[in-house]
Structures are given as C-alpha cells and as structure tokens.
Amino acid sequence: MSHSLDGFTPSSIERPEALDQLSKTLAVITSAGHSATPWGGGTRIGIGNIPTSYDTAIDLSGFTGKIEHEPGDMTVVANAGVTISTLNALLAKEGQRLAFEVRNPDRATVGGSVASNAPGHRQSSTGGIRDWVIGMQIVLADGTVTKSGGRVVKNVQGYELHRLHTGAYGTLGVVSQAAFKLLPLPPEQQTVIAWFDDQEVAQEVGMSFVNGLFMPEAISLLSGPLASQTLEAADESVPTSDIWALLIRLGGGVRSIERQVNEVVGTAGAAGANGYAVLNDVVANSAWRRLDKAESAADLSIRMTSRPLVTLEASDTIRTEVLNAYQSDISTICDLGFGAMTLLTSTSSEEESALISNTIIKEIIKRPASYVIEKCPLNVKQAGDVFSDVGNSIELMRRIKNQYDPANTLNPGRFAGKI
Secondary structure: OOOOEOOEOOOEEEOOOOHHHHHHHHHHHHHOOOOEEEEOOOOOOOOOOOOOOOOEEEEOOOOOOOOEEEOOOOEEEEEOOOEHHHHHHHHHOOOEEEOOOOOOOOOOEHHHHHHOOOOOOOHHHHOOHHHOEEEEEEEOOOOOEEEEEOOOOOOOOOOOOHHHHOOOOOOOOEEEEEEEEEEEOOOEEEEEEEEEOOHHHHHHHHHHHHOOOOOOOEEEEEEOHHHHHHHHHOOOOOOOOOOEEEEEEEEEOHHHHHHHHHHHHHHHHHOOOOEEEEEOHHHHHHHHHHHHHHHHHOOEEEEEEOOHHHHHHHHHHHHHHHHHHHOOOOEEEEEOOOOEEEEEEOOOOHHHHHHHHHHHHHHHOOOOOEEEEEEOOHHHHHHOOOEOOOOOHHHHHHHHHHHHOOOOOEOOOOOHHHO
C-alpha cells in the first residue's frame, strides 16, 4: 500500500500491532516534533484538506488483536485494524451484524470507519456509526491511552466522549479500539429496483416508503448515468431516455418480506413506473456494489446532508446547472430516509473539476445543508476547504484540538477549518 497523501510522502512508516507499541510510537513522534497520519484500509484516507506536514504514516492494518463478541449482550469490541467484512462474518455465525454499513467493507477497517464516520446505504433505517458506538479506546498524540463509554449497552458513566472522536478524522487521537451495539440479522432480505422517466414521481414514490408503514433497510434514489448502470448490473434492459431508479432493500421474516415486496411493486406500478424487478441475491449484490464502484471511479465526489426534501430539490437543480454549463452529466445517490446525497462526476481536466466543484458548492450553501468534498483533484483542495463552513463552532473546535493535541501532531491542517 502506498502511503503518499496529497503530494506528500512520509519519511517513515510505523506498523504497531499492540497497544504499547502504538503508545510508544506516538510518544516518540510527538517528542520529536514530527507529524503523523493514521492509516487503516485506506478507503477514505483521501478525505480531508491538504496536510500542513506529514512525517510519519501509522499503518494500523496489523492492529487486529482479539475480537470480543458477547452474543447475549449483543455487543462486540474490536481493534482498529479489523476489517468490517471480517467483523460481520464473525457476527453472522451468531445471527448478528453491525448496525451500519460502509463502502468497500473488505478493506475498510474499524478504526478508519469510526474516525471518518463512514456513511452507508443502511443509514436510512438505522442511522450512522455514531449512533452505535458505545465505547472507545483512544491513544492521544503523547501516547496516553484513554477510554470512553464501556462494553455494555447499559454503561452510562461520564460523557460520551467517543462521539467526539467519531468523525474527527483522527485529528484528536488514534482510535485503537471500538465497542458497538449490534442488531440481529434479518431472516430474509430482498432488493427491488423500480425505474421512472419522471423525477417527481420517482421522488414521491420513494418518500412514500420512507413515511409509510414499514421502513426499508436501505432506499436510494439514483439519477444520471449511474441509474442506467445499476439497471444494467441488475440484468434489466436500459432505456435510452434519462431515468431515475429506486433501489430498495427490504428485511424481515418471510411473510413480512412478501407483504413489503407487494407494497413496493404495487405502489411503483400504480404510479406509472417504467418497470420494476425483484432481484435474486446475486443480482442484488451486483446492483448495490455498482454504487460503490461508481464512487470509487468518480473524479469528483461531493456528499451533501440536509432534510430529505431539501436534498431532493438540490439534486435536480445541481444536475441541471452542471449539465447546462459544462455538458458534464452528474450521477446522484440520494439516501432518502437519511437526507444525504452523493454527487459523482468524471471530468476531462483538473480545471473542469474545480469549476464544477464551485458550481455545486454554490448551490449547496444556498440551503440549510452541510457538505464534504470526498474525492477531488489536488487543485480543488488547494483552492479552499473540503468541509463546509462550521461557523462560530470553529473556535471551540480549535480549543478542543489544542486540548487533545497541543503539539499538533495528528493530521495537522486536514480537518474542517484546516485545523
């Protein structure tokens, strides 16, 4: 694995495999006045501003240790280097699973997923990682080992400081271990895809399920080339006209699944869908993986979060603006129940990426929304902040950073406000 980042190549790479090694490594780096960036599977390492310095990569892929699973309590504790797929495979033997999903689970690690508050399609029904972390072990920049929360759901002692580290991108400390609440595996799962040539109808149908009698496990509204590509991955004929596709995953018992599938296809059919299909497991997995592949392949990826209706309105406006101005079509993935949207596009040059990025950001900031540029060329990062403006909160964030990492060792300059 290359540990280069935004044009920087570290002078050293450390690979601690035990807590004492990690603690000593950080203490030495800080005392030498050097900077460090923690690495997991590298799936989200590119998110963040350009570092002001980068001397050492701390590769935690070997920091796996023993997974502590308590099936009766429905909790699990795992070290930072454990991959999400490895953890879910172990949990599945007891009929359990993590409550959240992440992209590229075969490579994504516990530490990196927690540190970046990694999104996933199941956010529509279960929320994000922050909602399911019950405890955490953190190694501060000076090597001090700290703990927050506990290993059982009923532990309510003290402040939930693990929430502070979830989504802090490793700027306050290195996530060395995390404890999660779990969910049971649903007896059955089924994916339905429905496609429309009318955007408003597709949105209305999708929101009717979000506000209906049952909540799909995941429900994504797709537009642009990705909608057609996902239909193709689902072995369905691809229309020549622009389409909007609803990809819906359902979960529950056999009878519940039957009722849910009937409700979905009935509603889609009554609304005048161009078509719909109930997918078998192999085809369904292919369709959902197509979304992850699209995000990995895009030159520019921006994630916006707001209320669902605000997000849907922005999706239409932004796609039209970019298509008219640059003849560059954008794909969008709207997670309807969560109000998040990822905008993806491929560009012909770094200059075009910068122009399109500016157009998108100008539209987003007109709304009560936040954003993060998750993937972009270096020139886009050089021109501004990849995180949305946090307003007056920035001063508090700087004080917290100074309290936890006064030497500015960890990921300097990479977080919001270039902290």
